[in-house]
Amino acid sequence: MDIVYKKPTLLDIKNMQKLVKPEVDKGIILYRSDDEMAMNIRSYFVAELNKEIVGFCALQIYSIKLGEIRSLIVKDGLRGKNIGKNLITCIEKEGKELGVEELFSLTYERGFFEKLGYQEIDKDKLPEQKIWADCIKCKLFPICKEIAFIKAI
Numbered sequence: 001m002d003i004v005y006k007k008p009t010l011l012d013i014k015n016m017q018k019l020v021k022p023e024v025d026k027g028i029i030l031y032r033s034d035d036e037m038a039m040n041i042r043s044y045f046v047a048e049l050n051k052e053i054v055g056f057c058a059l060q061i062y063s064i065k066l067g068e069i070r071s072l073i074v075k076d077g078l079r080g081k082n083i084g085k086n087l088i089t090c091i092e093k094e095g096k097e098l099g100v101e102e103l104f105s106l107t108y109e110r111g112f113f114e115k116l117g118y119q120e121i122d123k124d125k126l127p128e129q130k131i132w133a134d135c136i137k138c139k140l141f142p143i144c145k146e147i148a149f150i151k152a153i
C-alpha cells in the first residue's frame with residue numbers, strides 16, 4: 001500500500017472533517033470547527049492513499065517541553081496497517097525537531113499507545129490549559145473515561 005505522509009493544506013480540511021465525523025459523533029474525538037482546524041493547520045500530518053486522506057493526527061504544544069498528540073484518526077477499514085503508528089512517528093519526529101521532550105495523549109486506545117511505548121499517567125498531571133481549552137468543550141466532560149499516556153521522545 002502506497003501511503004504518503006505529509007502536511008495538509010487548508011483545502012484538505014473538508015475531507016479531514018468527513019473522515020473524523022463518525023468518531024466525533026461517538027465522542028471519541030473532540031469536534032473542531034473548520035476555523036479551528038485552519039488556525040492549527042500547521043500542527044497536522046495527513047496520510048494519503050491514492051490522493052484520498054485516510055488518516056491524520058496533530059501535535060499541540062503546551063510548553064517548552066510538553067506536547068500533545070491529538071485528533072488521531074485512521075479510516076475504518078484501513079486500521080491495523082500501521083498507518084496510525086506512522087502518523088505518530090511523524091508527530092514524534094517533528095516534536096523532537098522542535099525541542100519537545102515529552103508527548104502526552106488522552107485516549108481510549110490503551111493497547112495502541114502501550115505498543116508505541118507510552119506509559120499511563122494520572123490525568124491530574126496534564127496541563128491545565130488542556131482541561132480548560134479542550135476537555136470543557138467535550139460532551140463527556142467531566143465524566144470522562146479517557147486515559148492519559150505520556151512518553152519521553
Ligand SMILES: CC(C)(COP(=O)(O)OP(=O)(O)OC[C@H]1O[C@@H](n2cnc3c(N)ncnc32)[C@H](O)[C@@H]1OP(=O)(O)O)[C@@H](O)C(=O)NCCC(=O)NCCS
Pocket residue numbers: 023028029069070071072073074075078079080081082083084085086105106107108109110111112115116
Ligand atoms: C487508534 C487508531 C488511530 C490506531 O490506528 P491503526 O492504524 O489502526 O494502528 P496501527 O496499525 O498503526 O497499530 C500500531 C500497532 O499497535 C497495535 N494496536 C493498534 N490498536 C491496538 C489495540 N486497540 N490494542 C492493542 N494493540 C493495538 C497494532 O497491532 C500495531 O502493532 P504492530 O506494530 O505490532 O503491528 C485507530 O484505531 C483509530 O482511528 N481509532 C478511532 C479513533 C481513535 O480512537 N483515535 C485515538 C484518539 S487519541
